[in-house]
Amino acid sequence: MTVLEPNELYKNYSQKTTAETEVAVSHADVFGPFTIGFSDEVGRRIGLMPTIYYSPTDSQGFLSTDDSTAEIGVSLQLIQSLYDLRNVMTSLLVLEHAYSKYDDTTDLASLDLSEILGKKVSELPAFKLANSLSKFKLDLLTEPFNFHRLPAIYLLDHLEIVLTLFQSSDDLQTGVALDYFQQREWRLVQHFHPSLFWYSLGDHADYKDENRRSRLLQRREIQAKIGRSQGYLNACWVLESIDGVPIRDLVSFVSAPNESLDLIGQDISDLFPSATFVPAEDLGFDG
Numbered sequence: 001m002t003v004l005e006p007n008e009l010y011k012n013y014s015q016k017t018t019a020e021t022e023v024a025v026s027h028a029d030v031f032g033p034f035t036i037g038f039s040d041e042v043g044r045r046i047g048l049m050p051t052i053y054y055s056p057t058d059s060q061g062f063l064s065t066d067d068s069t070a071e072i073g074v075s076l077q078l079i080q081s082l083y084d085l086r087n088v089m090t091s092l093l094v095l096e097h098a099y100s101k102y103d104d105t106t107d108l109a110s111l112d113l114s115e116i117l118g119k120k121v122s123e124l125p126a127f128k129l130a131n132s133l134s135k136f137k138l139d140l141l142t143e144p145f146n147f148h149r150l151p152a153i154y155l156l157d158h159l160e161i162v163l164t165l166f167q168s169s170d171d172l173q174t175g176v177a178l179d180y181f182q183q184r185e186w187r188l189v190q191h192f193h194p195s196l197f198w199y200s201l202g203d204h205a206d207y208k209d210e211n212r213r214s215r216l217l218q219r220r221e222i223q224a225k226i227g228r229s230q231g232y233l234n235a236c237w238v239l240e241s242i243d244g245v246p247i248r249d250l251v252s253f254v255s256a257p258n259e260s261l262d263l264i265g266q267d268i269s270d271l272f273p274s275a276t277f278v279p280a281e282d283l284g285f286d287g
Contacts, residue, residue, distance in 0.1 A: 001043075001048060001185065001186045001187065001188065002027060002183050002184050002185055002186065003184045003186060004027060004184070006035075006037070006253060006255065006278060006283055007283060008027070009026065009027055009028045009035060009255070009283055009284070010026045010027075010028050010029075010283050010284030010285060011026055011027075011284075012025060012026050013025065013026060013027070013182045025179075026284075027183060028280075028283075028284075028285065030183075033255070033256065033257050033280040033285045034255070034256050034260070034280075035253070035254065035255040035256070035280075036251050036253065036254050036272070036275070037251065037252055037253030037254070037275075038250060038251060038252060038253075039252050042250045042252070043186070045195075045242060046188065046196065046239060046242055046247070046250075047188060047189070047191055047193065047196070048186045048187070048188050049165060049186060049187060049188075049189065050165075050184075050185075050186050051165055051166075051167040051185040051186060051187055052162075052165045052166050052167070053166075053167055053168070053169040053180070053181050054075035054076070054078070054079060054166055054167070054168060054169065055073065055074075055075045055169055055170075056073075056075065056076065056168045056169070056170055056172060057073040057075065057076075058070035058071060058072055058073050059071040059072065059073055061073070063170060063172060063175070064076060065172060079163075079166055082159065082162065082163055083163070085159065086156065086159050086160070086163070089152055089155055089156050089159065090124055090126075090152075090156065091126055092145060092152040092155075093121065093124075093152035093153060093156060094121065094124050094126045094127055094130045095130055095138065095141055095142050095145075095152075096142070096151060096152050096153075097121055097127070097130070097131075098130035098131045098133060098138055099135075099138050099142055161189050161191060164187070164189050165187060165189065167180055167185060168180055169181035188239065190237040190239075195242055195243045196239060196241075196242055197239070197240050197241045197242070197244075198237050198238065198239055198240070199237070199238055199240060200234075200236075200237055200238075201219065201233045201234060201235075201236045201237065201238060202233070202234030202235060202236070219233065248271060248272050248273075249272075249273055249274055250274065251272040251274065251275045252274060252275055252276065253275055253276055253278070254268055254271075254272050254275045254276070254277045254278075255277070255278045255279070255280050255283060256268075256277075256279070256280055257279070257280045257281065257285055257287070258279050258280075258281060259287075
C-alpha cells in the first residue's frame, strides 16, 4: 500500500533507463490500474504501518549485490543484527519452555514456529539441553531475564513483524536509485488485536477459515490468476473485519479500468458500499 491521493496514481515519479529507451514510471505503471483506498483513520485502525526503508549498499557506498566482494554497509549490518537477535531470542524461548514444566504453564514444545524459524520449539538445537537441566540450574539461567516483559514467544513475533517491514530503497534488479523509496509504502502485517478478525488461508490449527470449503473454488481462481503456489497461499492471512464491520465496508475509494467492470461480475457499489468509484481512465490510465 502507498500514501497517495487518487490524482497521484498516474503521476510520473522516476525514470527507468534501459540501453534502448527511457520510460516514465508512475505507481500505477508498477502495480497496475486496480486500486482500493482507505482513509487515514481506517488505515491506522486496521494496523497499517509505514515501511522501514534501508539503503542496500556495501561498506564503500555502492549498491550491494550477490556479486559484491566488499563488506555490507551499515543498513544491512543492522538488519543482520536483528536476525542474530532473533536467534538469541529463540534460546530464551527454549529456556522458558524448559521452565514451564516446573511452574505448570502452557507447554510450548508443540508450538509451530515454521513461519518464523522454519521449525518447532522441540526441533531447536538447545531444546534437549535445556530440558535436561534441573529447576535450580534453570533458575540461575533465567534469573537475569526475570523483569517485567512479554514472554519470549511474543517478543519473537514482534521482532518478526519489524523484520517484515524492511524494504530496500533502491530497485536492485533495474539499478534505479530510490525507486522503491518514492513509493511511500505502508504494509499490513498480520497481528492480533481484540477488534480485528483474521483467518489463515493455511492449516493454522487455531485460525482456520470457517468457510474454507465454500471458498475453495475462489482460492483456486485467485491462485491461478496470481500465479502463486499453494505454499504461498498457506502463508497468507485475511483480515475480514474490524469491530464486526467487514473490511470491504470500510473501503472509501475504488478505481479500475472501465473495460474490466464486466469481468468483476458485480456492481462496485455492492462490493464496496461506502466507496467512491472513479474510472482509472479519469485518473490517467490509457490502456
